[in-house]
Amino acid sequence: MKQVDYIIIGQGIAGTMLSWFLRQRGYKVLVIDDAKFNSASRVAAGIINPVSGRRFEPAWLYDEIFPFAKSTYAELSALLNINILTERQLWNVFPSLQLKEAFDAKVSKGLTDKYTAVPESLQYEAYLQQPFGAAIIFGATVNLRAFLPAYRALLAAEGALLEETFDLNKLVINPSGVQYGEISAQKIIFCDGMATARNPYFEKIKFLPNKGEVLQIKVPGLETSDIIKKSITLVPQEDGTFWAGSSFVWDYVDEQPTWVQRDHLEEKLRQLLKVPYDVVGHLAAVRPSGNDRRPMIGFHPEFPVIGIFNGLGTKGCSLAPFMAAHFTDVLAGEVKLMPEVDVNRYFNMGRG
Numbered sequence: 527m528k529q530v531d532y533i534i535i536g537q538g539i540a541g542t543m544l545s546w547f548l549r550q551r552g553y554k555v556l557v558i559d560d561a562k563f564n565s566a567s568r569v570a571a572g573i574i575n576p577v578s579g580r581r582f583e584p585a586w587l588y589d590e591i592f593p594f595a596k597s598t599y600a601e602l603s604a605l606l607n608i609n610i611l612t613e614r615q616l617w618n619v620f621p622s623l624q625l626k627e628a629f630d631a632k633v634s635k636g637l638t639d640k641y642t643a644v645p646e647s648l649q650y651e652a653y654l655q656q657p658f659g660a661a662i663i664f665g666a667t668v669n670l671r672a673f674l675p676a677y678r679a680l681l682a683a684e685g686a687l688l689e690e691t692f693d694l695n696k697l698v699i700n701p702s703g704v705q706y707g708e709i710s711a712q713k714i715i716f717c718d719g720m721a722t723a724r725n726p727y728f729e730k731i732k733f734l735p736n737k738g739e740v741l742q743i744k745v746p747g748l749e750t751s752d753i754i755k756k757s758i759t760l761v762p763q764e765d766g767t768f769w770a771g772s773s774f775v776w777d778y779v780d781e782q783p784t785w786v787q788r789d790h791l792e793e794k795l796r797q798l799l800k801v802p803y804d805v806v807g808h809l810a811a812v813r814p815s816g817n818d819r820r821p822m823i824g825f826h827p828e829f830p831v832i833g834i835f836n837g838l839g840t841k842g843c844s845l846a847p848f849m850a851a852h853f854t855d856v857l858a859g860e861v862k863l864m865p866e867v868d869v870n871r872y873f874n875m876g877r878g
């Protein structure tokens with residue numbers, strides 16, 4: 527019998543960050559992951575955008591979560607000998623006069639903050655359709671395609687990874703822990719993204735999953751390290767291609783790429799680019815989001831040996847480090863769970 531402190535199901539950004547902080551504290555962890563090629567973390571661009579919406583409002587908790595993410599990824603970069611987080615300008619092309627005016631109004635009231643700037647001149651004129659101009663946003667990207675496999679190799683080398691599909695029917699729950707085949711643990715924590723939506727222990731969670739489709743494109747001549755955003759976002763990749771996405775579809779049949787969304791993405795590309803491009807890839811994945819768009823963290827109310835770390839929605843890369851560290855502090859008995867992220871809000875729904 528193998529004894530660990532925590533079994534973690536899933537090695538997307540959630541399971542990666544939670545296992546990292548638990549292991550840093552000296553807990554023994556076993557991560558079980560089936561390497562689904564189209565998990566959200568494997569398809570995502572890894573963008574960290576400090577502002578959201580038409581009003582360029584700072585993202586939730588951004589002043590706390592971004593510095594924390596930056597230092598966490600820096601530590602992991604040094605350990606794994608790869609570059610994980612790159613701070614980048616996001617060249618935000620206004621899709622309409624209305625949005626440019628909204629931004630200008632903000633600037634004229636002195637409300638531009640540390641996250642945005644007015645460019646000195648219009649860049650990319652030969653490549654982009656930008657009749658209403660552009661603003662600069664100070665963002666970042668997380669290189670998930672390098673980070674997740676490198677961290678996985680570390681787990682494997684240390685005997686902390688089981689590469690297989692977890693089968694809930696084989697889980698035995700005791701008052702003091704869980705048993706899964708030959709492994710026993712104090713707790714099991716589900717970090718399995720959208721798979722949690724099929725988990726009967728968490729059937730009360732109101733998931734609002736949405737599917738995103740992405741094209742991989744080549745734009746001959748366009749060389750930049752900036753993220754470029756209009757109604758589609760281009761993120762430069764290490765191989766010279768661009769990640770171009772993504773769609774948001776709430777009503778979908780399966781997780782596969784579709785011709786309909788490819789047409790929509792290409793329409794947006796034509797509205798952005800003045801130059802020809804080639805499509806060299808097309809991927810789709812489902813974002814694990816709750817109906818209130820906040821993470822879902824904590825324990826099953828009846829079976830507290832079962833935990834969850836999920837609901838990172840569209841912001842996995844910025845939220846995961848901070849929230850995983852917070853959950854680790856909770857598991858260590860040092861702090862109480864932030865009520866906004868406590869999964870119990872779903873179990874308490876409808877109670878007076």
Ligand SMILES: Cc1cc2nc3c(=O)[nH]c(=O)nc-3n(C[C@H](O)[C@H](O)[C@H](O)COP(=O)(O)OP(=O)(O)OC[C@H]3O[C@@H](n4cnc5c(N)ncnc54)[C@H](O)[C@@H]3O)c2cc1C
Nearest residue numbers: 536538539540560562566567570572573692719738842843
């Ligand atoms: C198209 C798209 C673009 C996105 N762009 C961004 C972005 O730019 N920036 C950003 O911050 N976020 C982005 N996101 C959101 C981000 O991807 C998610 O917030 C994040 O990846 C969720 O991570 P997770 O670990 O919770 O889930 P997942 O990434 O889905 O990971 C779940 C893991 O569990 C494993 N698993 C599932 N079931 C089992 C099982 N039974 N047994 C074993 N293993 C199992 C899977 O293989 C997978 O590795 C994007 C998402 C999509 C779809």
